[in-house]
Amino acid sequence: MGISSSGASVLVRQAGELIEQAPGGIKLVDAVELVVAWGRANSVWPLVYATSCCAIEMMSTIAAKHDLARFGYEVMRASVRQADMIILAGTINEKMAKNLVTLYEQMPAPKYIIAMGSCAISGGPFYYDSYYVIKGGDRLVPVDVYIPGCPPRPEALIQGILQLQEKIKKEGRRNPWKVRETLQVPFEDIFSKAQAEWASREKQRDEESREAREQFKRENAASPASKPVRVKKEEFPVVPSRKPAAQGISNWTLLQMLQEKFPAIEVYSHPGITPKQVAELGPDYILDLVVPSEQYRNFAEYVRNEQSLGLDMLIQLTCVDWKDSFDIVVQMLSCRDGHKLFFRSRAEKDPATGDAEIATISDLYLGAEWHEREVYDFFGVRFRNNADLRRIFLENDFPGYPLRKDYDDPTRVVKRPY
Amino acid sequence: MLTAAETEKNGKKMITESLSEYSLDANTLPEGFRLPPPEDEEAEEFFVNIGPQHPSTHGVLRVVVRLNGETVVEVVPHLGYIHRSIEKMAENQTYVQNIHLSDRLDYLSAFSNNLCLCMAVEQALDIGVPERGEYIRLIICELQRLQSHLLWWGVLGMDMGAFTTFFYGFRERELINDLFEELCGARLTVNYFRPGGSSVDVPETFIPRVKHLLNIMPKVLDEYSNLLNKNIIFLERTKNIGILSPEKALSYGSTGAVLRGSGINYDVRKNDPYSIYDQFDFDVPLGSVGDSYDRCQVRMEEMAQSLRILEQAVARFPSGPHRSQPQQNYKLPKGSYYSQVETPRGLLGVYIVSDGGAKPYRLKYRSPNFSNLNVLNELAAGHKVADLITIMSTLDLVIPDIDR
Numbered sequence: 138m139g140i141s142s143s144g145a146s147v148l149v150r151q152a153g154e155l156i157e158q159a160p161g162g163i164k165l166v167d168a169v170e171l172v173v174a175w176g177r178a179n180s181v182w183p184l185v186y187a188t189s190c191c192a193i194e195m196m197s198t199i200a201a202k203h204d205l206a207r208f209g210y211e212v213m214r215a216s217v218r219q220a221d222m223i224i225l226a227g228t229i230n231e232k233m234a235k236n237l238v239t240l241y242e243q244m245p246a247p248k249y250i251i252a253m254g255s256c257a258i259s260g261g262p263f264y265y266d267s268y269y270v271i272k273g274g275d276r277l278v279p280v281d282v283y284i285p286g287c288p289p290r291p292e293a294l295i296q297g298i299l300q301l302q303e304k305i306k307k308e309g310r311r312n313p314w315k316v317r318e319t320l321q322v323p324f325e326d327i328f329s330k331a332q333a334e335w336a337s338r339e340k341q342r343d344e345e346s347r348e349a350r351e352q353f354k355r356e357n358a359a360s361p362a363s364k365p366v367r368v369k370k371e372e373f374p375v376v377p378s379r380k381p382a383a384q385g386i387s388n389w390t391l392l393q394m395l396q397e398k399f400p401a402i403e404v405y406s407h408p409g410i411t412p413k414q415v416a417e418l419g420p421d422y423i424l425d426l427v428v429p430s431e432q433y434r435n436f437a438e439y440v441r442n443e444q445s446l447g448l449d450m451l452i453q454l455t456c457v458d459w460k461d462s463f464d465i466v467v468q469m470l471s472c473r474d475g476h477k478l479f480f481r482s483r484a485e486k487d488p489a490t491g492d493a494e495i496a497t498i499s500d501l502y503l504g505a506e507w508h509e510r511e512v513y514d515f516f517g518v519r520f521r522n523n524a525d526l527r528r529i530f531l532e533n534d535f536p537g538y539p540l541r542k543d544y545d546d547p548t549r550v551v552k553r554p555y
Numbered sequence: 556m557l558t559a560a561e562t563e564k565n566g567k568k569m570i571t572e573s574l575s576e577y578s579l580d581a582n583t584l585p586e587g588f589r590l591p592p593p594e595d596e597e598a599e600e601f602f603v604n605i606g607p608q609h610p611s612t613h614g615v616l617r618v619v620v621r622l623n624g625e626t627v628v629e630v631v632p633h634l635g636y637i638h639r640s641i642e643k644m645a646e647n648q649t650y651v652q653n654i655h656l657s658d659r660l661d662y663l664s665a666f667s668n669n670l671c672l673c674m675a676v677e678q679a680l681d682i683g684v685p686e687r688g689e690y691i692r693l694i695i696c697e698l699q700r701l702q703s704h705l706l707w708w709g710v711l712g713m714d715m716g717a718f719t720t721f722f723y724g725f726r727e728r729e730l731i732n733d734l735f736e737e738l739c740g741a742r743l744t745v746n747y748f749r750p751g752g753s754s755v756d757v758p759e760t761f762i763p764r765v766k767h768l769l770n771i772m773p774k775v776l777d778e779y780s781n782l783l784n785k786n787i788i789f790l791e792r793t794k795n796i797g798i799l800s801p802e803k804a805l806s807y808g809s810t811g812a813v814l815r816g817s818g819i820n821y822d823v824r825k826n827d828p829y830s831i832y833d834q835f836d837f838d839v840p841l842g843s844v845g846d847s848y849d850r851c852q853v854r855m856e857e858m859a860q861s862l863r864i865l866e867q868a869v870a871r872f873p874s875g876p877h878r879s880q881p882q883q884n885y886k887l888p889k890g891s892y893y894s895q896v897e898t899p900r901g902l903l904g905v906y907i908v909s910d911g912g913a914k915p916y917r918l919k920y921r922s923p924n925f926s927n928l929n930v931l932n933e934l935a936a937g938h939k940v941a942d943l944i945t946i947m948s949t950l951d952l953v954i955p956d957i958d959r
């Protein structure tokens with residue numbers, strides 16, 4: 138599909154105009170147009186454009202049970218230059234937005250967009266509080282069909298595609314395909330607005346039904362009052378919680394071994410506790426140590442190299458913003474024996490900028506490099522000597538560090554009203 | 556019909572300037588590349604961008620590949636094309652509201668994500684789960700593993716150029732999806748488990764339908780391993796391709812079939828049993844070489860083991876209440892809590908820091924895919940660019956889980 142303005146199509150157009158002027162010719166052109174529209178509607182080639190959850194339902198729609206091929210839509214193209222429709226299946230965020238616009242502009246006209254799922258319609262579950270999700274695909278590209286759902290069922294997608302077919306069938310020389318504008322509306326707290334409206338409608342409905350009830354009572358004074366319906370109340374059993382069995386080296390031994398080497402370490406939120414008291418915290422308590430920041434790297438190195446500790450895997454490295462400082466939390470696991478060890482170090486905030494700095498452990502654990510990049514991206518904590526400390530998710534020019542507690546960007550975020 | 560010129564007249568101008576961002580001079584490497592320029596005069600190095608819109612990146616991963624001819628020298632993944640700020644949003648929602656967000660991390664293991672979050676809350680408040688509730692959790696998580704692996708298998712074939720597997724894999728996956736739908740009304744984003752059990756009880760037809768599935772599946776799995784996993788093209792393209800050594804696997808923190816394919820015996824269900832996994836008989840399949848083939852075989856065998864677990868669970872499925880808590884909101888005492896489960900893709904951890912309120916102070920998901928993707932450069936370097944696609948496929952990545 139996709140008729141270009143090449144010489145042939147100009148000829149066709151001119152021929153059409155000539156025939157149209159002949160007596161009865163208009164009927165002929167109409168008939169031809171009908172056939173063309175039917176053909177176009179049943180041979181739309183979608184682009185493979187799948188970003189998240191909705192994409193899985195799109196795949197289900199193509200697959201055996203729902204079989205999109207029945208509607209002529211099965212020729213999924215990997216290049217937008219061969220496609221004429223994009224199904225926006227999934228969330229679109231700021232980083233992706235530019236790519237989507239580029240894709241749309243590269244697509245030959247006439248071109249169509251189906252917004253599948255609430256994310257593509259309005260940002261869906263990510264409308265509130267998200268600093269990165271675009272609040273609706275139609276802010277970027279003009280959307281032709283909206284399919285609500287999170288995700289929409291395959292049948293709903295098929296329904297949406299049939300709607301698009303209807304739309305295409307109506308196109309012709311009297312009603313040609315046009316470029317449409319994208320939506321240009323500021324985003325706001327729609328929930329509170331809608332809530333006020335629902336409340337007033339509800340009130341009105343209440344009043345109406347009260348009147349109706351009274352009228353019914355007046356008219357049927359003799360009828361006996363109906364029995365109230367009783368719903369069986371669910372009983373909630375008292376169940377003891379299952380305590381997982383202790384795995385590997387006990388917290389007590391771990392603490393003893395580590396304190397011998399690093400006497401300055403403490404147990405988090407239990408200052409001054411002895412190894413024996415740690416044992417009393419139970420087997421499901423995970424030892425959580427506070428390591429002075431100047432010893433942080435040495436400690437990590439020791440934990441890695443000391444075979445008898447058996448802590449061979451880094452689960453993750455993450456950060457907690459305590460407003461005046463950051464806690465860098467490292468979580469270790471023993472694949473060999475099954476015990477875990479958490480330890481944390483404080484990274485003081487620079488009072489002016491809120492930035493902080495700590496040593497890297499990315500040369501000790503290969504996996505730590507990305508975790509550190511993530512912490513840098515979200516919290517702005519710099520890791521000294523990390524070889525590749527770039528932002529990992531957000532774009533380089535993204536203003537601010539979004540997971541800090543004081544992050545606020547009204548140009549991106551709509552605060553959740555409830 | 557409009558032409559490109561008319562489009563430009565009517566609408567905005569084309570965004571072609573964005574291309575200039577990628578233009579480089581001869582002496583600088585693109586972001587993230589580390590190896591020095593080749594010393595070999597003959598080397599013909601160039602960079603190829605794959606993604607974020609590319610059918611083989613399973614979503615919106617973007618990788619920039621440094622090639623020497625057709626051989627991969629270095630791969631740099633770029634993340635964030637589906638970053639949705641779930642961890643920030645989590646701080647403004649109650650724990651129960653957060654369950655629905657956990658669905659959207661790794662939507663192919665939505666139940667496991669729900670479970671992990673609920674387990675962290677249960678651990679904090681000492682909530683127990685009735686036996687039936689535990690069985691429901693276990694059965695559903697195993698069904699989920701099956702459907703996730705079936706999808707993986709279907710797409711694996713597709714990435715190697717065989718469309719057939721895609722249709723076959725989805726055939727059985729639809730059966731499992733129907734079960735989920737009957738259970739909670741959703742096929743994908745399920746929002747089903749709650750602290751203390753699950754939101755609703757299973758319908759009466761549930762167990763018979765699982766039994767029906769268990770009758771079909773063994774035959775199907777045989778068929779599938781005949782169809783693809785003994786195929787000569789498949790073998791050529793996976794054996795000794797993308798080898799991950801056990802030390803590297805640990806150092807990167809990769810988990811799931813990627814770790815076990817390298818021969819390390821760690822499965823949370825076995826080594827740190829949660830729910831009632833310790834009452835069931837199953838084996839943890841292990842690879843020996845750590846190549847693409849081993850990762851595939853581990854997943855195929857995991858499906859068979861899931862069937863084993865399901866058979867035992869269905870036979871012993873108890874009656875009684877399915878939950879111990881009413882639908883309510885929870886306040887977690889001040890402190891930090893951690894729980895972990897084995898999702899179809901590896902170790903998912905939930906780390907909650909609570910300040911004593913009804914909403915988490917910080918909620919961190921330890922995503923299995925994040926660490927599994929990190930090994931890509933190790934695996935792909937030295938192989939052909941076509942093998943890179945297969946390697947990505949055998950890592951079984953779900954990108955929204957990486958980006959969160």
Ligand code: SF4
Nearest residue numbers: 190254255256287288
């Ligand atoms: S609408 Fe729902 S299912 Fe679809 S991408 Fe958004 S969150 Fe996922």
